[in-house]
Amino acid sequence: MIKSIIRFLLQIFPRPFLIRMSLLMNRFVAIFLIGNKVECPVCGGYFRKFLPYGYTKQTGRENALCPKCLSLERHRLMWLFLNDKTDFFKNKLKVLHIAPEQCFYKRFKALSNLDYTTADLESPIADVHFDVQEIPFKKESYDVVICNHVLEHVADDKKAMSEIYRVLKSNGFAILQVPMDTDNPNTMEDPSVTDPKERERLYRQKDHVRLYGLDYADRLKAVGFTVNASVYAEELNADLANKYRLPMNEIFYYNQKL
Numbered sequence: 001m002i003k004s005i006i007r008f009l010l011q012i013f014p015r016p017f018l019i020r021m022s023l024l025m026n027r028f029v030a031i032f033l034i035g036n037k038v039e040c041p042v043c044g045g046y047f048r049k050f051l052p053y054g055y056t057k058q059t060g061r062e063n064a065l066c067p068k069c070l071s072l073e074r075h076r077l078m079w080l081f082l083n084d085k086t087d088f089f090k091n092k093l094k095v096l097h098i099a100p101e102q103c104f105y106k107r108f109k110a111l112s113n114l115d116y117t118t119a120d121l122e123s124p125i126a127d128v129h130f131d132v133q134e135i136p137f138k139k140e141s142y143d144v145v146i147c148n149h150v151l152e153h154v155a156d157d158k159k160a161m162s163e164i165y166r167v168l169k170s171n172g173f174a175i176l177q178v179p180m181d182t183d184n185p186n187t188m189e190d191p192s193v194t195d196p197k198e199r200e201r202l203y204r205q206k207d208h209v210r211l212y213g214l215d216y217a218d219r220l221k222a223v224g225f226t227v228n229a230s231v232y233a234e235e236l237n238a239d240l241a242n243k244y245r246l247p248m249n250e251i252f253y254y255n256q257k258l
């Protein structure tokens with residue numbers, strides 16, 4: 001219903017008008033959510049609660065999306081990890097951000113310590129365009145590569161991982177989070193499954209080509225990464241983790257080229 005209304009609006013109104021409307025909506029939502037029960041570490045906003053988020057019954061949930069910067073639980077987790085465990089916000093670093101998340105790229109671009117490049121297969125907001133299975137940069141070009149929720153879409157993920165490893169400088173690190181079934185020790189994939197409905201049933205989304213299991217770290221290690229996996233939200237004070245609405249079961253992978 002809402003989808004068809006949005007489609008209708010997109011057809012009859014020019015885009016600049018709709019962008020202005022959505023800014024107004026954001027302000028309205030922010031007023032409706034005034035409070036300080038939850039806090040977003042990405043934008044610093046305080047709210048009574050976050051907005052609900054999710055496309056399907058399985059993934060739909062309350063109290064997830066920041067109304068100000070559109071961060072989700074996993075974005076807030078990564079922001080906190082980078083701040084707490086890495087030199088990302090302090091040192092001079094060359095960063096390649098593939099498929100940059102909307103809540104991050106303007107903020108990362110504004111950080112004066114970073115030499116920051118965004119990349120995507122085709123998104124017009126990205127600085128450069130390429131297929132992650134064939135990165136058009138020399139080896140040892142970047143201190144940091146961030147590429148979240150991409151590998152589950154890529155046919156040859158091993159090639160993509162080794163390309164990311166190749167363009168990293170030694171002592172650099174990569175953040176490569178993926179959707180995962182933590183109840184399954186093994187990644188589920190079958191190249192003969194091409195029907196979108198079947199992919200959605202097996203891998204949660206019609207454009208996913210696999211669903212990673214707990215062997216994800218082994219795949220990263222196989223291309224050379226030194227992998228440190230942790231349930232990072234558990235390391236934080238429980239009240240704080242609750243206030244930030246973090247994903248309490250998400251395994252966070254810190255992948256270094258040593």
Ligand SMILES: [Zn+2]
Pocket residue numbers: 040041042043044045066067068069070071
């Ligand atoms: Zn936010």
